[in-house]
Amino acid sequence: MTISTLSTRHHQTDELNMDQIFAQAANNENISFGMGLPDDAIFPSAALAEAFNQAIQQEGATIFQYHATQGPLSLRQKIATLTAEYFDFKPSPEHIIMTQGGQQAIDIVGRAFLDKYDHIIVEAPTYMGALDAFDSYEPTYHEVALESDGLDMVQLEATLQQFPETKFVYTIPDFQNPTGVTMSLAKRQQLLALAEKYDFYVIEDSPYRYLRYSGTPLPSLAALDTHGRVILVSSFSKILSPALRTGWLVANPELTALFLTIKSALDVQPSHLSLMAIDYFLSQHRMADHIATIIENYREKCWLMLDRLAADMPAEVTFTQPEGGFFIWVTLPDTMDATALLAGPVLTEGQVVYVPSEMQYASRQVKNHFRLNFTGVTTEQIHTGVARLGEILQRQCAAIQ
Amino acid sequence: MTISTLSTRHHQTDELNMDQIFAQAANNENISFGMGLPDDAIFPSAALAEAFNQAIQQEGATIFQYHATQGPLSLRQKIATLTAEYFDFKPSPEHIIMTQGGQQAIDIVGRAFLDKYDHIIVEAPTYMGALDAFDSYEPTYHEVALESDGLDMVQLEATLQQFPETKFVYTIPDFQNPTGVTMSLAKRQQLLALAEKYDFYVIEDSPYRYLRYSGTPLPSLAALDTHGRVILVSSFSKILSPALRTGWLVANPELTALFLTIKSALDVQPSHLSLMAIDYFLSQHRMADHIATIIENYREKCWLMLDRLAADMPAEVTFTQPEGGFFIWVTLPDTMDATALLAGPVLTEGQVVYVPSEMQYASRQVKNHFRLNFTGVTTEQIHTGVARLGEILQRQCAAIQ
Known part of the structure; x- marks a missing residue:
């Protein structure tokens, strides 16, 4: 062979x-x-070690068992609060799905939407891991140049006019990977208006938003979205520990069931032990x-x-x-x-x-x-x-x- | 939308x-x-709690960092030993890839081989999670009936004659899910002979093999394979803890690099912390x-x-x-x-x-x-x-x- x-x-x-x-x-x-x-x-090694200990002691043997695909509700509630604090909107825990890092969230989105040759728009340049994930579904990529304040909106609309069947725009609006660029408020609003006009989803990948060193935070795309067009991806990898492999999707309510079906097919469920340890950590330490x-x-x-x-x-x-x-x-x-x-x-x-x-x-x-x-x-x-x-x-x- | x-x-x-x-x-x-x-x-809750503790104390903060996609070598060496003990052959740790439970290993195989409408053969009935994973790649399924000693070999060869482009046969030879049936030695040998004749891979999914309550163990397909046609999938979910989400692929050497590329696109890497805790556990306790x-x-x-x-x-x-x-x-x-x-x-x-x-x-x-x-x-x-x-x-x- x-x-x-x-x-x-x-x-x-x-x-x-x-x-x-x-x-x-x-x-x-x-x-x-x-x-x-x-x-x-x-x-926070000592605090995480203690959190693992406590979680195992207090939850008992059941912490090592199979659990639900979506992840524990108590952790999803804490992520809803964290999202309210850093993304200016509070999602329902029912629409948060725990994933194996942000990477798996991106893969789930690709799997949900993409057939071979489907059209998607990505920033030029963009996160190489997202390209690796989307490549699996063999889409037709359209690149839109990144300016110092985010996507080139003229090029974006021209691309959408030419390819109105575009399924989604994948963007990292805050401290973009790889450029560090942040999308301006005006462009955020324009992007969402275009999403409505040309009927596409916006994948807001935002693992870095928590880490601002200067300037003023701008509203997240998810917070500005009034039509359920933004799917938010974030993660603890940059602010707690990458080895815990804990990210999440904030799904459009209509998409939650589908994303869960995909997550189940990918790896059945997240590591309940790791998620519960993070839950215990967050109960005892202010993330901010x-x-x-x-x-x-x-x-x-x-x-x-x-x-x-x-x-x-x-x-x-x-x-x-x-x-x-x-x-x-x-x-x-x-x-x-x-x-x-x-x-x-x-x-x-x-x-x-x-x-x-x-x-x-x-x-x-x-x-x-x-x-x-x-x-x-x-x-x-x-x-x-x-x-x-x-x-x-x-x-x-x-x-x- | x-x-x-x-x-x-x-x-x-x-x-x-x-x-x-x-x-x-x-x-x-x-x-x-x-x-x-x-x-x-x-x-083994207390022993696992202790293993997490020790791993964090002894490895230091780096245990919370990103690590290699394949998983730690020390754990893969122990899995090679476990495989020698239970599967009658000792793979090189270089060809063992850690996955998020056995489920992700099955998904990786699907992603590596399957284009839409490609032909694959599964047992009738088979593991529903494998169907969920393969469904993502929209293959053409051919079902072969399961008898009390494994696949119906007459029906299998007839199917292969009709669909010689079949890419792989997915089988659970030991204590099959869902039937509990074990494939006889004669059928194992016939299956491998057919794999050679019709040029296909055999996916041997074997999370239950460790757990025999009566009768005599038969050689694993991977042990009988002399042509690199068997891809072995196994897991700690049934013998240690499902919540640790730790499975593995034993890959054909030619396929290792590709499987690693796919694993990286799926979720970058496994949870180093969980894997190291298992490694510490296995250092101190005889799995047998x-x-x-x-x-x-x-x-x-x-x-x-x-x-x-x-x-x-x-x-x-x-x-x-x-x-x-x-x-x-x-x-x-x-x-x-x-x-x-x-x-x-x-x-x-x-x-x-x-x-x-x-x-x-x-x-x-x-x-x-x-x-x-x-x-x-x-x-x-x-x-x-x-x-x-x-x-x-x-x-x-x-x-x-």
């Missing part, structure tokens, strides 16, 4: 994926700005206090990295100015290839890892950008790593003069 | 699914022979001792249920004689409908839950059987529940005379 019997969605198996980047990043010789890692220091601590840590690193980029990068290289989140997006001159640079001097000489732009565009064609993460590294690594990158890029830019 | 924009795989959303059965089963008024629940009493304890508990219940069925069922009702696992399969006269009976007297009068056959056939057409689980109930519930079922079925059978 040969590889030709695989499904058509897997005809290409040689693409870079997140796990491979992660493998490079996990090599301790390198300074990794690659993966979107939280700082180990932010994990914990988030405030994280923000202090990450704000310093964000501003330091912006400062060092300004100091060390050649004039031809530009970068975004995020007000929160995990990432800064760096743009090289058009003719430069960030993938080739990574495989060349950046890794071998600089021992620095970033995520090249190629894997962050649906087209897989745009090569002259890369994503830097600042949360998973020390301030010393930011100093050293940006200096090494700066030196290499100074040399590369000088060579193309 | 209406339901018509959903993907074609989800045109039917009103089917019974496992979660709905589980909701009925979770009603404490009822005696549930429905879901395949382990007995709460078998969970734990399994021996479970077998004692379940053997008594299995034999009791068989005894009570023999005593209480009318002569027209037959049932299988499993040598292990979780389930007994009951066959009613052809004209009777187990789904209607469940919704009628069985639930309302008998307050008993079973899984009707309808949802356990790819055709969704066969109605005169149901599945009984004996592991998740007490011996008293077996006495009472089977007596109530017997009374109802005596009456129903008398009525159709």
Whole structure:
């Protein structure tokens, strides 16, 4: 039996994926700005250990048993409260579905809506994991450029006019992955008006919204939505622990039953033990206090990295100015290839890892950008790593003069 | 936006699914022979609590961080050893991929191989969760009848002659779900010979193999396979805890990279914390001792249920004689409908839950059987529940005379 019997969605198996980047990043010789890692220091390890203990003691053996696919109601109630606090609207716990990280929520949405060749719109660039998930359903991607205040609305409407059958727009409106860009209020309103006009859903993927370092929060798309067109995805991965693999969907009420059917087919149900441990943790600790601590840590690193980029990068290289989140997006001159640079001097000489732009565009064609993460590294690594990158890029830019 | 924009795989959303059965089963008024629940009493709660504690203390904060998609090597090594002990062959840990329960392993296989309308063969009846997973890829199902010693080999070869493009056969050779039937050695050898002749993969789903109450173990398909045609799926759900959501794939070496790419797109990676806790548990406890304890508990219940069925069922009702696992399969006269009976007297009068056959056939057409689980109930519930079922079925059978 040969590889030709695989499904058509897997005809290409040689693409870079997140796990491979992660493998490079996990090599301790390198300074990794690659993966979107939280700082180990932010994990409330002792409190989580205690929460696991308490949950097991107090719930008894039944905590190790099968439970409902949607996740425990008590946790969904706490997530509704957290959503009210950070997203300006309070969903019913009945419409919250626990998922295996935000990634599974994205996959569930893809599975619910997409037949082969269906039309969807994604930001250019966008979260590479979302592309991996959607790729499974072999959609027709339309990319809309991201500006410093979010999607290019002229291009978006032109795309919708040409492809009115578009099923959804997938967007990360706050501190976007990979660019760090935040969508303006005006564009949020325009996007929702277009959703109504052209009859599509908006997938609001928002794991970073809790982490604002400057500026004023804007209303979430879900809060502005008055027609049930927004499906919100969020997660504890960036604010509590990625290893707990706990994300959620806030579903349109009509879609809840379908999403649960899909979740059940994917992996039956979430880990009740992990969810109950988080539930116990949230009963005893104010999430807002914990988030405030994280923000202090990450704000310093964000501003330091912006400062060092300004100091060390050649004039031809530009970068975004995020007000929160995990990432800064760096743009090289058009003719430069960030993938080739990574495989060349950046890794071998600089021992620095970033995520090249190629894997962050649906087209897989745009090569002259890369994503830097600042949360998973020390301030010393930011100093050293940006200096090494700066030196290499100074040399590369000088060579193309 | 209406339901018509959903993907074609989800045109039917009103089917019974496992979660709905589980909701009925979770009603404490009822005696549930429905879901395949382990007995709460078998969970080594104190030892698992201690293992979580130790893992968090000894691994430090990094246990809450992102880790590799494949799962920790130390756990995969222990699973290789467990596989050697129970499946008669020792896989390389490099070819073991941790999954979110066995369910996700089945979904990964579907995603890897299936395009819409592709041909696959399943047992009739088969595990309803596997049908849910494969349904997502909209295959063409061919059902092959299950006899008391496994697949009907004449019908299997006839099906393969008619559909030589069949991509795989999905089978549960040991203590099959839902029938409890075990495939004979001769049929195992014939199945592998047919796989070679007709060039297909065999998905060996084997969560129950550890739990044999009588008779002699037969070699696993994976152990008999000399051509890399068997993909083995197993899980800790039935022998340790379902809430830990820990299963695995033993992949054909050629397929490992692809399966990892799919796992990454589904949910990035497993819960490192849960996997490390299991790893610590397995370092300190002999799994074989734990399994021996479970077998004692379940053997008594299995034999009791068989005894009570023999005593209480009318002569027209037959049932299988499993040598292990979780389930007994009951066959009613052809004209009777187990789904209607469940919704009628069985639930309302008998307050008993079973899984009707309808949802356990790819055709969704066969109605005169149901599945009984004996592991998740007490011996008293077996006495009472089977007596109530017997009374109802005596009456129903008398009525159709």
